[in-house]
Amino acid sequence: MAGSSFGTLFRMTTWGESHGPATGVVVEGCPAGLALREEDIQKYLDRRRPGQSSLTTARKESDRVEILSGLFEGKTTGTPISLLIRNEAQHSSDYDALRDCYRPGHADLGYAAKYGHRDHRGGGRSSGRETAARVAAGAIAMRLLEELGISVTAYTLAIGPVHIPETVRSSDTEILRTGRQYPSGMPDAAADREACAYMDECRAGQDSAGGVVECRIEGVPTGLGEPVFDKLDARLAAAVMSVGAVKAVEIGDGVLAAQHRGSENNDAFLPPESGDTPRKSTNHAGGILGGISDGSPILLRAHIKPTPSISLPQQTVDRDGRPMELQIRGRHDPVIVPRAVVVVEAMCAAVIADALLLNMSARTEDVITRYRKG
């Protein structure tokens, strides 16, 4: 319970430091009989990998995943799935200068105060590298969601002051998926060019930028989420806020909802078109009412701070509290938003998978049906 596990039934436990020999994750609770190959995981890791554009660090990380357990003849067995990603040779000595000082915007001070003993190389456990393990675990959740026709689609909504147009935002999922392959992760050529130009300017100023990732989850059955503390939006907020640089999470209209009147914000219910779930005339709620999915697409946004590692000289102190000027060297993403897109997707997929499994025992009649047939 020391903070490296997430989920109740579909549960991931990640481990690994930035400059240790490897990073990885154990996924418990994935149902048996799910077809799964290393490629299913690798393709998500490849989306997170750096070095794919001028917007990301030039560090080389091949991030090959190895499945060590829980799989037999191409299908999951219901037992823990252990995934291993070896770290590449690291330039740990780059970090020697940081051993005894606290980088602004980083967790260095907090870890030192908490643990006394810390691995300062590249942030150790607080490194963004930890998200590789989340992505690998999320890829397994994604396989389960695919079987149920649920899709999770994230993309870059904004980088610094540059936003994608509203019209693009309301496109079909397929268009967003194709479009987001631009370097910025924005599903719009013009916005992407603008974002790249903005990033050039940041880099020229030895500075960094932040931005916004938006995620849309389609095909979620009505009725997912637990009342009170494990509301679906509370779980999504926890999942997404736990990604290192996220400073705000919105569901549906989010911040705007608080400024609207009830008559504007309420979504009217309409008769079902097919099946037996009512539709909604609008989706201000972002697919979640009272913490339970309402059958509409789930929408959320993660607001991500600018990369704290910048080349500009910064004021800080060493561990004896003496003031010093710090200039961070090494290769860092000038903006992490494009690489964070797949991380947000992975965390959302894990939350939905967990909610699906928890919901299996919500009704006595389902329990009776399950064991009567046996």
Add this chain to the structure above:
Amino acid sequence: MAGSSFGTLFRMTTWGESHGPATGVVVEGCPAGLALREEDIQKYLDRRRPGQSSLTTARKESDRVEILSGLFEGKTTGTPISLLIRNEAQHSSDYDALRDCYRPGHADLGYAAKYGHRDHRGGGRSSGRETAARVAAGAIAMRLLEELGISVTAYTLAIGPVHIPETVRSSDTEILRTGRQYPSGMPDAAADREACAYMDECRAGQDSAGGVVECRIEGVPTGLGEPVFDKLDARLAAAVMSVGAVKAVEIGDGVLAAQHRGSENNDAFLPPESGDTPRKSTNHAGGILGGISDGSPILLRAHIKPTPSISLPQQTVDRDGRPMELQIRGRHDPVIVPRAVVVVEAMCAAVIADALLLNMSARTEDVITRYRKG
């Protein structure tokens, strides 16, 4: 694990429906030897109680708390503290018309889809009444925090389009605490008047409003929070997003941080003034870096949607999917923000208490010290 428990070591389990005989909470893990009286809890419940101004429902709820266990001779014993709040006589028949229809903006549809069998009266378990139990549990957390010199202070930042001035927002905590006693919960007389006028307008239009609660936590030791998934901000986001009507949570600069450059957003570290914890020149991070407290005040904002129960006629469907027009009667808060202030405080207090206890075993040297002295 069905969603009604929160926390790892300081853990609350709430129960109770809006129109059942009672609501309550069991608090596990509160350390032994903490002085606690019913008044310590009652004073927080009193702040949540409706009927205190024209901004809240006229329903009468006395909300008297009874401590049923875990206390002996005025001090906690370390065993579960059970708190009981009897519900007052309710007009359940008011809800007969709602039995078979789904109110827009409410969880009715989700509960029906999830459970099949639901208590439709007043929202049942999804009612805002459930927050009384959270407030009672949070009051116990608050007692523990007091012993450590930690304060949690929330207030209304905005109602609809009305905000308090920036200058007020940066006031000392004591000023905010005194000021927030206005009906709106805003610590500013002029803003409060404006908010009340805005609410009069909403009510006249049979409509409702939303708003923003801001919370400041002072005195938190550096080093609280667990890495990765149980980051302090992830726990706060989960806690606050789990309050029914919250649609967005921000930490520190939140949404704005995503628009700034690294050089603007990073807080420089300065030598300690006293003690051995470095200070920060600014607090864009809102007191949390990499998920761990950094010694500065923790700042968060909860964006709350407008009350979904409005008197204006609304379009919806019944449970057979047939369209119908709904007009909600009964007494509802036209804006829940003023009453939500103490709920946000309670949840934040619970998160901090849990983080304090989890952190007790972070270092081997502390473990050795604890058992060597015994």
Add this chain to the structure above:
Amino acid sequence: MAGSSFGTLFRMTTWGESHGPATGVVVEGCPAGLALREEDIQKYLDRRRPGQSSLTTARKESDRVEILSGLFEGKTTGTPISLLIRNEAQHSSDYDALRDCYRPGHADLGYAAKYGHRDHRGGGRSSGRETAARVAAGAIAMRLLEELGISVTAYTLAIGPVHIPETVRSSDTEILRTGRQYPSGMPDAAADREACAYMDECRAGQDSAGGVVECRIEGVPTGLGEPVFDKLDARLAAAVMSVGAVKAVEIGDGVLAAQHRGSENNDAFLPPESGDTPRKSTNHAGGILGGISDGSPILLRAHIKPTPSISLPQQTVDRDGRPMELQIRGRHDPVIVPRAVVVVEAMCAAVIADALLLNMSARTEDVITRYRKG
């Protein structure tokens, strides 16, 4: 997580001290739509109630249960079920003499060392009274099991040196259920008489006795239990050993299995008689193989120590470590075994209910079926 909660999906959280105002339990995770009345719970509490024979304490405890939440129109709603049992007026002053001394065989010393501050009256939280809450929660589990044709039947196997005959032990469940209504809980008239005579002798000597409770669980589907740490037998052992006075737990042949050879202890599999689950020729395993139910009846035994509160003078120390002679007054069960029978049943029922719910999400095909039909 401070020890008062049990179960993962079907989860009980008990609270209450022996001499506090009430005791109770919150049951989370009971599926919605289960018919449940207070009588369903009361009948189990009545079996635990003292004063029903000369073998139990003469204390009067009516133990009326009140359902405070989670029920609507006679069915569970899927939300937490809160059960309250008011304590009767207690003779707390009986315990004044015990305030500053440690009773042999009791938890007094441990609680003092752990918490510093303890409720010494009647053992406080460590009192056997706490088991009333378990029985109430177990009764709800039992209702769920009934729907699935699963029965849980415990009875007294031995008191002190007196055992029931082997032939009785292998009787049909119905015979055991009828028979166990003798004061000793033994389903055999002769053994009961012998046990009562033995207890008369113990009481005459101001002494107490222990004994053995055996439990048989029939109708359990094959395949329940989780691999590795949450094996069905590990969960049962935890459940039963957590009952205050239990000092040993056996599954199937238990202690004897360790003395047999593989060829004696292995149960051969036989073709199914009906359905598709193979039968076993014998049941040395007690219905659990490798931690998973094998379709045969589950058998376990709890070995219960003699009541530690005896009237004979005993040697102990006060809280300053000074030696003293203690003579315990008040009304105590001379043997707790007859009243423990229903407690063992309740805990077993809770374990099986939890295992049933956890197993709902074991297979991908079941998950697909559940959401495809929706």
Add this chain to the structure above:
Amino acid sequence: MAGSSFGTLFRMTTWGESHGPATGVVVEGCPAGLALREEDIQKYLDRRRPGQSSLTTARKESDRVEILSGLFEGKTTGTPISLLIRNEAQHSSDYDALRDCYRPGHADLGYAAKYGHRDHRGGGRSSGRETAARVAAGAIAMRLLEELGISVTAYTLAIGPVHIPETVRSSDTEILRTGRQYPSGMPDAAADREACAYMDECRAGQDSAGGVVECRIEGVPTGLGEPVFDKLDARLAAAVMSVGAVKAVEIGDGVLAAQHRGSENNDAFLPPESGDTPRKSTNHAGGILGGISDGSPILLRAHIKPTPSISLPQQTVDRDGRPMELQIRGRHDPVIVPRAVVVVEAMCAAVIADALLLNMSARTEDVITRYRKG
């Protein structure tokens, strides 16, 4: 929560199948600053390794552990410690004959019923190989206990009908530790010879044997364990019963306690010799009263069934329910007791470590002291 995690604060999550590429464990919650080397873990794995005598299988398993995370400059960092043990090349084809049949005494049927899809090779996840991961995790717990002067010592008490003498059983811990290096794990030369002769006889008859492991834990502070469900004995019972072949667990006098009178079973308290914890005149309780440690040595026994894999022909069915005769080939331990000794030690160490950490936050005064000094 699918059964592969154990512990609340000191928490291990194991993974890996018998014939997969590797097995391993992630240990969360180990405090920072604990000196730890691979040798500290390897020495426990070496004790579990087969092929060390005629009593164990001749399979070659080198079981080299690799620490992949959570360690920096020879000390733990407080973050998850990932341990990897590569499996050696396995003769999976040995198991082809078992693909479609259920071995008596094994979990095969249960896994098939539960998951549908199972890895039949060598028992897959239900293999005794899984205990290697437990031993590795337990070795870390043991390092922590060493710092606090707590020792955990297990040894073989019986194999089949052969017991060690009572006088040996009450020897000093050091004598037991030295003595248990005989092939049987019995700390007595004569008993070991007798056990080996008995095993020769079993092997000659193509049969197997069971036995008993006893464990003594010394130096445990008074006051460990949580009330009610997480009593120290309940946790130990769960831990030990979760080891595959264990069929009974006793604490202290165990089964015998149930046959004694209160006056015989109660341990009198005596004035402290040094420090402030009272001593006990006897230790029938096995160091635990009411679920809380009482300062005396903790004593438990695990009763282990005979190895189910025997060479004698056995009656079983295939997965279509057709009867068949099975003759198991391959190399199996004729008795697993000697190799289980270190597994019992490891599980006990993990339970004590967890209880130590949970107890850190039991008292308000300790919480205040911890944060005041900061």
